[in-house]
Amino acid sequence: MSKRPFIAARWELFVDRRVERLFRLLGWQERVIPYTAYGDDTFVRVLGRVVLSPTFDDTQLGKAAEEFLRRRGWRNFLTTPCVHARYEIHLGDTVVTGTSDRGGYIDHRVRDHDLAPGWRDGTVETTSSEPVGFEAQIVDADQRFGVVSDIDDTILTTMVPRLFISAWNSFFRREEARQAVPGMAVFLDDVLARRPGAPVFYLSTGAWNTHGFLTRFMRRHRYPRGAMLLTDWGPTNTGWFRSGPEHKRGALLQLSIDYPHISWLLVGDDGQHDPDIYGDFAASHPDHVTAIAIRQLTPAEQFLAHGTMEPLEVSSEHPRDIPVFRAPDGRGLRRVLDRYLSRN
Structure with a gap:
């Protein structure tokens, strides 16, 4: 069997290299987009992306235009990645270097910090x-509790994955028009207040863009800050598109490896695959x-999510001693x- 990447991945790399070369000739400069990092006393996982941007972006007018445009959803998806760019990370007294991947992404584990x-x-x-600059949440080695929350239709109403509505929400609606699920921010705040220092991760099949x-x-709606575990919508080394459910399964497995002593409260919704994955x-x-906490979508949301008025049938079986709680919003889940x- 060939070990070469899938043809779509090779084509994407071919196109990205030539687009990058063109924009460099036009004077565009490298810029790093940092994501929230996380770790413990043994490692820090630093995430980000290296892209090209026009020098116009560095002016006051350019920054104002960029701020205005990026609040239109489509602007989030227009980027020019820097393929295999060299980078340097400074974390405390530790300095490490590395190279971004073929999509310009940085995923570097810093040891001995x-x-x-x-x-x-x-x-x-x-x-x-x-x-x-970027922020990093360093979890105490004695911490035994954490939260993993889905994003789409759990804390943010998106009606994913129906193509037209998802595209409208993702590409055309203004950020200020997006709605938070009632009570979810207060619910997560209340959970974390009971476990000081506990981490929260936001897990989604959405793009890093x-x-x-x-x-x-999340800042506007006062959600607890935490690292996000998103994905890239482009082709992989084995296929045309990444699998959303497999991304979530892999992220949960990685968290269990990174934090072997933490037991998680898994928060999601019943509009897609969260009950099965969890x-x-x-x-x-x-x-x-x-425990598992599932937000119950309304019949209208269920229809927009997958075409029927009822939740998808759950095929997985979880241990009976792990409770599953269901409610239509954050206020219900909190209750x-x-x-x-309180007992646990």
């Missing part, structure tokens, strides 16, 4: 870009799941989980 638990700052830069929008959305993870890793979390 000197950071104490809590939120810490770092910087990342390329050989020709300015340093940009939306990271800036999601960060601003159920399978609970069955295979029962020591890593405290049904209150007694359980």
